[in-house]
Amino acid sequence: MYLFTLAMKQATILVPFVVFLSVTALPPDLRRRADPNDPCLNETPTLDGLTSDKSAGIGVEFEVSAVVFSKPGCSPADTNQAKGQQVGDRKGDNWQLTADTTSEIAGLLNAEYILNGKTIKVGTGAASAAAAAVSSDIIAWSPYSGMPNNQWNIEGNNCNPWAISNPGTGNSAGDIGWSTQVTAPLPFEAINDLFAAALVTPVTSPLLPSIRPSNNIVSATQKFFQSSPNGISPDSVKADVLGFFSLVISYAKKATPTSPPNYMEKSPKFTISIMPRTEFVTLYAQVKSTLPGTGTLYNLVKILACYKNDEDEDVELDPQFCGGTVAAPEPNSYMDGIGWCLKNTDTNDQDCLTVEDWMTSIASGSSPDKLTKLDGLIDGQIGGLGTALENIIDSTRAVPLFEFRNLAGVKAGKMQDAVSKAEQAVITYFNKYKTLPQRKMAKRQNDVYGCPTTSPPSSTTPTPTPSCTLQNEDPDQGIAGRGCICGSTTLPLLTVPSATDPAQSCAYTAIPTTNGTNPVSILSSTYTSACQACTLVGGIADTPMCTTIAGCATSTPTPAPASTSPPPTCSVGFYGTDTSCGGKCNGANAKCECIEAGYESFNEACTCTC
16 A cells, blocks of 8 residues: 555654655656546556556555554654564565554554555456455464564654554454555545535445544535636536645635644544545646636635535535525635644644635646645655556556545454455446547647646756747647647657657757747637636646736625634544544534444544544
8 A cells, every 4th residue: 555654743754564665756758648538648658657657556554543552651752663673573565564653652552454455456456355365464463462472663764563462362363453544546536426426325336434424525526617717718617627626725724824724633534534645736737738717726626615515515604714505606805824734743743724825836837736745744645655646457558646534443353355346446437538538629739837846947048948838730620730849839740760658759959940830729718707708828828928808897896704713624633542533623612523433442534524
């Protein structure tokens, strides 16, 4: 599995049993093949994945708080070091028993089995076989405090040996419930399906929690775009775009006021059960080419946050974020003041991030985005795999990686079945969304902000090499021939005898000084907005050319006042040996409801709402 494991409350990144390779930009001779529906080359065959051949992998965690390793007197630092390290010789093909720091108490560790998603490929049967092997190992091991030879060395740990202190009786291994998490690549159309499915009762997807799957979920639909925010009509919005904004809005709407800062020691990953392991700049690049837009990404998100799902699969206005009507929402200033403030108590590092600054960082095109950076203070899991993508099986499409958290707890005898069902769900989505969504709009022309980069632009470029992209035929837009788009200039294809990729036919090093026939007709459109007459070159350019209409005046609606009090929130905790959730509200007249997701009582499986 693709896992960044974390020492308790530390930002140190460790690896369970494989070394992660840094993800860098592709060298020029390994650029991806151009696709008419993929102008930024974001979903064509990738060389950025984590499996050795970049094919789709699947990883699984089985973790539990009921199996405890103890070492009285072991320091917090040495306890932290044990996280993700192998326990004894308990390993096999594609699986390993490791230690975890779920309890966050020095001298106490928990058991966690990991199925390695860097070596397990989707559709090969290896995941099911590894799960069956783990199931057998649990029964054979049968851990309890009175077991013979109760001494366990944890790889590289200074406190060895450790001893099992819980459970206290034998012959109970088969009755212990293990929480499950699955990591796999999926296209955003599938993510859109999962967000929608989370709101439907009963939930049947093995990639969603069985208890309260809708917790903090916002499922964006075309009705969220009914006011045509940023000039985007609801009919033009495809399922992949809805999946992206469902993810973003679900995180954004659960942010809290940042002034005065209330520093938390808990990762935002707990917001929802679907966590992106690929960072958000790369995620946005997969859908940005379909968004025409005349405003900022943040302005668009503020409008979309005006809506919430209702019980009739419709939408209603969310008064916390907006006034106006469903047809014409008017965002207030509440979102302007919310975000996340995180603090690492071990290093005393702390920082705050507003939703607005997060959106700006995504739109900038420079990865990683700021929420990914901020999460590194505490956990380093949101976006922790950087720009990684993996290829859908039997396809040339590369898609992001996600971790599906808080899945139903399973006993040893059901592990193989649970993993097989999760893998089959991934395969079903692969077959359903094997190809890119059809794009009906013109492709972006030299959209330098649409494609992510991991390095900043040079501060001095006196004579820059032109950035040219291949424009394929597009009958929907009246483009009958291919050409090269170099900013505002269109040029014919170069003759490159040694070319191995069609995109190399646009490898111009300078714009020719002689005039030639334009091989590509680029559409343009005009419109008026807020007393501005604008021309949009190519139909979806980032920056239209606008002039003020003489004698025109606009009226600005008075925004609804923002709430002066933050919404009530819950804190969740566990007390003594009690295995149920407990919590309290910080808001007046609010009741706290805590529900345990799974069999065991560890923080990641407990949700709490006011």
